[in-house]
Amino acid sequence: MALKVEVVSRESVVWAGEAKYLRARTVNGDIGIMPGHIPTMALLAEDGELLIESVTGEKKVTRLHEGFLTVSNDRVTIAAKHATI
Numbered sequence: 001m002a003l004k005v006e007v008v009s010r011e012s013v014v015w016a017g018e019a020k021y022l023r024a025r026t027v028n029g030d031i032g033i034m035p036g037h038i039p040t041m042a043l044l045a046e047d048g049e050l051l052i053e054s055v056t057g058e059k060k061v062t063r064l065h066e067g068f069l070t071v072s073n074d075r076v077t078i079a080a081k082h083a084t085i
Contacts, residue, residue, distance in 0.1 A: 001035040002055050005076045007062075009083045015060060021053040022076060024069055033071055040071040044080055052085075060085050 002018040023032045025048025031040070044067045052060040067080035 001074065003033065003035055003037075003074050003076050005052060005078070007050070007052075007078045007080070007083055007085070009080050014062070014083045015052065015085045018055045019052050019076075020055050021051075023049075023051045024064065024078065025049055026069070031069075033076060035074050037071050037074075039073075041068065043068050044078070050078065050083070 002020055005019045005022060006016045007014040021032065021034050023030055025045040026042040027045055031042060044064050046066055048064050050062050050064050062083055062085045064080040065082040069076065069078045
């Protein structure tokens, strides 16, 4: 089982693919997401780190600047003002 992840910024789709884990900084602290996670919506921190561990084991790390994330049915969408990988 894997998460289908899409990370978008104002400019473009930054990353899209399958992941087995991700961690993002929200206004309430870090949130870790794995397959089977309950439906969630959270506001991203003004400046925080995003870690994505793809299904191949490769780790991607980036900075996110404000925005939100949603989780539903093993789909994660992260929309940030600025993000790069």
